[in-house]
Amino acid sequence: MSDNSLNNLPKGFKGMSHDMGSDQTAFKGVQWGKVMMWIFLLSDTFVFSCFLISYMKGRTSTVVDWPNTSEVFSLHVGGMPVPLLLIAIMTFVLITSSGTMALAVKYGYEKNRKMCGWLILATAIGGLTFVGMQVFEWSKLIHEGVRPWENPFGAKQFGSFFFMITGFHGTHVSIGVIFLFIYARKVFRGDFDEGKRGFFTTMKSDYVAIEILGLYWHFVDLVWVFIFAFFYLW
Numbered sequence: 001m002s003d004n005s006l007n008n009l010p011k012g013f014k015g016m017s018h019d020m021g022s023d024q025t026a027f028k029g030v031q032w033g034k035v036m037m038w039i040f041l042l043s044d045t046f047v048f049s050c051f052l053i054s055y056m057k058g059r060t061s062t063v064v065d066w067p068n069t070s071e072v073f074s075l076h077v078g079g080m081p082v083p084l085l086l087i088a089i090m091t092f093v094l095i096t097s098s099g100t101m102a103l104a105v106k107y108g109y110e111k112n113r114k115m116c117g118w119l120i121l122a123t124a125i126g127g128l129t130f131v132g133m134q135v136f137e138w139s140k141l142i143h144e145g146v147r148p149w150e151n152p153f154g155a156k157q158f159g160s161f162f163f164m165i166t167g168f169h170g171t172h173v174s175i176g177v178i179f180l181f182i183y184a185r186k187v188f189r190g191d192f193d194e195g196k197r198g199f200f201t202t203m204k205s206d207y208v209a210i211e212i213l214g215l216y217w218h219f220v221d222l223v224w225v226f227i228f229a230f231f232y233l234w
Helices: 003-008 014-022 032-061 085-109 113-143 157-189 208-233
Strands: 075-077 080-082
Touching: 032 157, 032 208, 075 085, 085 113, 085 208, 113 157, 113 208, 157 208
Parallel strands: none
Antiparallel strands: 075 080
16 A cells, blocks of 8 residues: 555544454454354353352342351361362362463464373363362262252352352363363374364364364453452452
């Protein structure tokens, strides 16, 4: 484009709509899968936000004492209760898996199939460990009498909020773990290097798919940070 053509373009904010609506410079070359994942994550953000806002509204409006999470989620080690020990380990495992996922994306773009595959597998194992600890946490509370409609530790709403929020998040983690194992197999098999087509698409495989899966996994980790802060620490 010549300098004269650039000078004829609208200035300031008026030029923004002209630029976005004409040459598509802002979106040209963007992977459609990455755009769709961002749209999905945005919609999922609204869902989790509604859950957490409902939780805060329910907790602040109840007249019954809210359970002390340090006591409810404590584990006994050597005969002594340790507050939030299991939750701290779960958080550490999930955040660590986010780091291994980021490294997997890095080595994927470097075409280092071996390191990429092992890091995706490590991420999947971390997610599976998290889900296993969450199952243990659920079974422990259910054994102690916590139900969606009943709670021996205080306000009855505690059980319904707990199972709804952590269950919805745990479902996201479980789905992510399944796809991580599938992608680890595809990496080790060389699907992304050879451009093999997937089961549900006619498009050829590419290492960008690992980055897209990474976006989902980082989102799941970020959501857990908010759940940890609002539900366990508050």
